[in-house]
Amino acid sequence: MTACQVCGGEDRRLFIRHGGYDLYECGGCRLVYCDPMPTAAEIERLYTDAYAGASQGYFAKVDAKLHRMRLRLRWILAASGLDPATTASGLDPATAARRFLDVGASGGFMVETARRAGLQATGLELDPVSVAYARSHYPGSDFVHGRIETLAATAPPAFDLVHCSEVIEHVTDVNAFVAGIVRVMKPGGFLYLTTPDLGHWRRPRDLTRWDAFAPPGHCLYFRTANLTRLLERHGLAIVKRRRSWKPGLRLLARRR
Ligand SMILES: [Zn+2]
Numbered sequence: 001m002t003a004c005q006v007c008g009g010e011d012r013r014l015f016i017r018h019g020g021y022d023l024y025e026c027g028g029c030r031l032v033y034c035d036p037m038p039t040a041a042e043i044e045r046l047y048t049d050a051y052a053g054a055s056q057g058y059f060a061k062v063d064a065k066l067h068r069m070r071l072r073l074r075w076i077l078a079a080s081g082l083d084p085a086t087t088a089s090g091l092d093p094a095t096a097a098r099r100f101l102d103v104g105a106s107g108g109f110m111v112e113t114a115r116r117a118g119l120q121a122t123g124l125e126l127d128p129v130s131v132a133y134a135r136s137h138y139p140g141s142d143f144v145h146g147r148i149e150t151l152a153a154t155a156p157p158a159f160d161l162v163h164c165s166e167v168i169e170h171v172t173d174v175n176a177f178v179a180g181i182v183r184v185m186k187p188g189g190f191l192y193l194t195t196p197d198l199g200h201w202r203r204p205r206d207l208t209r210w211d212a213f214a215p216p217g218h219c220l221y222f223r224t225a226n227l228t229r230l231l232e233r234h235g236l237a238i239v240k241r242r243r244s245w246k247p248g249l250r251l252l253a254r255r256r
Contacts, residue, residue, distance in 0.1 A: 002033075002035050004026035005031070005220075007028040009029065011028060012025060012027055015032050018207075018213075022035055023035075023221075029225065029226040029229060031222065031223075034215050034219040038217075042216060046217050069110045076161065077117070079239065080190040082160055082161055097118065099119070099159045100160070100162075101121075101184060102121070103162060104125060105123025105124055106127075108141065111143070121141040122142040124144045124146065125145060126146070147180070148181055151184060152180035152181075155184050156184075157187070157189075158184065159184050160186055160189050161190050162185055162192070168193065168222070169212070175234075187256070190252060191231075191252070191255070192251070193227075193252075194249060194250045194251075197224070197244070197247045198247075199223030199225075210247070212248075224241070
C-alpha cells in the first residue's frame with residue numbers, strides 16, 4: 001500500500017475499480033490515485049507515439065489550436081505581468097526575452113504561440129513522435145525529448161514562465177515532477193497549470209462517463225484544495241485561478 005503523495009496520509013478508501021485498475025481516495029486530502037501506479041513499461045507504451053495516426057487527427061486543426069493557445073497566453077501574460085511588449089521595452093531584446101518552457105509540449109503549439117509573442121520558447125515532451133513533429137514544424141524553438149526531472153538536473157533556474165497543461169494527472173511521482181518544475185523556474189517566476197477537476201460541479205457523477213477519467217494514463221485526480229497544498233509544499237503560491245465551464249482546474253502560481 002502506498003501513502004498519499006500529497007499529504008502522506010495512509011487512511012483511504014477504494015474509490016473505484018475500473019478496467020483492472022484500483023483507484024483510492026485519500027482520507028486526509030481527498031486525492032484520488034491509482035494503486036499500484038502504472039509501471040514504467042506501461043507508461044512507455046502509453047506515450048510512445050501516443051498520437052499515432054494523429055498527424056491527421058490530433059495534429060489537425062492546427063490553426064484552431066494556435067488560436068486557443070494565443071488567447072490563453074494573452075491571459076497568462078496579463079495576469080503575470082510578463083507581457084514582453086510592456087516589460088521588455090527599451091531593453092536589449094536578447095537579454096529581455098523572457099524564457100518560456102512548456103512541460104508536455106505535444107506538437108509544439110503552445111511553444112510556437114509563445115515564440116510568436118516574443119518569448120524565448122522551449123518545449124519538453126516525452127513522446128518522440130510529437131517531438132519530431134514539433135521540431136520539423138516549428139524550427140524557431142527548442143524541443144527537448146525527455147522528462148522534467150532529467151532537464152532539472154542540468155538546466156539552471158532560468159525560466160520566467162512554465163506552462164504545464166493536462167500533464168500532472170499522468171505523473172506517477174508527482175513530488176519529483178513538481179520539484180523538477182520549480183527547480184527550472186526563476187525565483188518569482190510563474191507556472192500556469194491545468195488538470196481535470198474531480199471536485200468540479202459539472203463533473204459527471206458517474207465517473208466512467210467523464211472524458212477525463214482514464215486510468216492508468218490519468219493516475220492522479222486533483223481538486224482545488226489538494227492541488228494547492230501540493231504546489232505550496234514545493235514553494236509555489238497560487239496567484240490566480242481561472243474559472244472553467246469544463247471540469248478543469250486552471251491556475252497561475254508563482255515561485256516564492
Ligand atoms: Zn492525501
